[in-house]
Amino acid sequence: MARMDVIMPQMGESIAEGTLSRWLKAVGDEVKRDEPIFEISTDKVDAEIPAPAAGILAEILVQQGQTVAVQTVVARLETDKAAFAAGAGVPAGAAPTAAAAGGPPPRSEGSAVSAPPSHPSAPTPAVLTPSGNGNSFEERVRTRSSPLVRKIAAEHGLEITAMQGSGVAGRVTKKDLLPYLAGGAKQGTAPARAATPPTMASMHAPTGVESHGPAPEAWPGDLVEPMTPMRQRIAQHMSQSRRTSAHVTSFFEIDLTRVARIRAKQRASIEAATGYKLSYLPFIISAVVEGLKKFPIMNASVSGNNIIYRKQHNVGIAVALDWGLIVPVIKNAGDLSLSGLTRALNDLAGRARAKKLDPREVQDGTFTITNPGIFGSLMGTPIISQPQVAILGVGAIEKRPKVITGPDGEDTIAIRTCAFFSISFDHRIIDGAVADEFLAFVKNSLESFPETGN
Numbered sequence: 001m002a003r004m005d006v007i008m009p010q011m012g013e014s015i016a017e018g019t020l021s022r023w024l025k026a027v028g029d030e031v032k033r034d035e036p037i038f039e040i041s042t043d044k045v046d047a048e049i050p051a052p053a054a055g056i057l058a059e060i061l062v063q064q065g066q067t068v069a070v071q072t073v074v075a076r077l078e079t080d081k082a083a084f085a086a087g088a089g090v091p092a093g094a095a096p097t098a099a100a101a102g103g104p105p106p107r108s109e110g111s112a113v114s115a116p117p118s119h120p121s122a123p124t125p126a127v128l129t130p131s132g133n134g135n136s137f138e139e140r141v142r143t144r145s146s147p148l149v150r151k152i153a154a155e156h157g158l159e160i161t162a163m164q165g166s167g168v169a170g171r172v173t174k175k176d177l178l179p180y181l182a183g184g185a186k187q188g189t190a191p192a193r194a195a196t197p198p199t200m201a202s203m204h205a206p207t208g209v210e211s212h213g214p215a216p217e218a219w220p221g222d223l224v225e226p227m228t229p230m231r232q233r234i235a236q237h238m239s240q241s242r243r244t245s246a247h248v249t250s251f252f253e254i255d256l257t258r259v260a261r262i263r264a265k266q267r268a269s270i271e272a273a274t275g276y277k278l279s280y281l282p283f284i285i286s287a288v289v290e291g292l293k294k295f296p297i298m299n300a301s302v303s304g305n306n307i308i309y310r311k312q313h314n315v316g317i318a319v320a321l322d323w324g325l326i327v328p329v330i331k332n333a334g335d336l337s338l339s340g341l342t343r344a345l346n347d348l349a350g351r352a353r354a355k356k357l358d359p360r361e362v363q364d365g366t367f368t369i370t371n372p373g374i375f376g377s378l379m380g381t382p383i384i385s386q387p388q389v390a391i392l393g394v395g396a397i398e399k400r401p402k403v404i405t406g407p408d409g410e411d412t413i414a415i416r417t418c419a420f421f422s423i424s425f426d427h428r429i430i431d432g433a434v435a436d437e438f439l440a441f442v443k444n445s446l447e448s449f450p451e452t453g454n
Helices: 081-088 137-143 147-155 174-181 229-244 257-274 281-294 338-353 432-447
Strands: 003-007 017-023 036-041 046-050 055-060 067-069 073-078 247-255 300-303 306-309 315-317 319-321 324-326 367-370 390-394 398-405 411-426
Touching: 036 073, 055 081, 073 081, 147 174, 229 324, 247 432, 257 281, 257 338, 257 411, 257 432, 281 315, 281 338, 281 367, 281 390, 281 432, 315 338, 319 338, 390 432, 411 432
Parallel strands: 315 367, 367 390
Antiparallel strands: 003 073, 017 036, 017 067, 036 046, 055 073, 247 411, 300 306, 319 324, 390 411, 398 411
């Protein structure tokens, strides 16, 4: 036999654990080298993980839904197919299950439910051996807790590496910090694990305060389904952002008739050059980047009592997926032409839907654009993506009757291509006048967009 370990990969320097969300192969299946065999979900991105070698999937050690530390062995491949065929292969207890064969276990839709299902027990963390050099893997895992945990610890003078957390591999979580903040525990003593999972915090309550009122219970006939790891992260990030930033939203109607004409002229040449159709979004990104240069506070972050003005203009574009939402980032978007933006947009969106993004491609955004208008929404009040301070929402682009004043001063009604744009901003550092000036600049840029090359 020639067994090869398949490990939980480290998808980015700051990522210490991953959730095995789905097996794409079952025990006994033959796999090719670099063929995807399982999917993982991390703090940054969902991805398909390829097989390190060709062979047969001999053992599955980590089941769907389990969260384990990076470098944990999740499965073993038998690279000697003859040995596996001769009966050397499947050990006791490694028979394929419904979960291992891909997709969640079957359930009876609409079956009667008298109470919520019990929560599965947490997976046993991998045993880690200290390196003995003062920078052990355990210490690095604890230090790589979530940005929110590190921020809270820094603000209160807590040393994460001195704590034994309740997360995977001793990772310190937010609930581990709460006893220290309340003065009920000494640093270095691990808080007891909660008997039940924490409930979602109210967006109106301070950090650490649970939702008001009792948790809802399932009624007979209800369907109870646990949140996916991605949905849990979205819920946490959105709630945290509402608690962190003082959200205000302003709206402008923008006439995109000129952009529509330029787009029609350049569409064929850009499609020939890139293989992708030219949408309105590259024009909007181009105008937004120019606005960020003119109003740098819109491209900033808040760090305590300091304001960080970002010199890079990294624009995140929200991409709706069948299973959630992800925001890949176009780095240094101001350096790209309409063709370059078209290529980057479609490449990132396509790989996001195929779970092929690298974690670095969803990090370091400085401003975000979301486009709910593609679903018909006229306008909205999007939530800021932390630690950014603003997000632009683009409503449905459609033809509308508008009053136009001609050169002779006479008003006429004309058909124009228009959309409502919204800017949600952090009122802690951005005044309403500045946000409106920024969006007015974007409006003027789009309504007078130059007919340049692509």
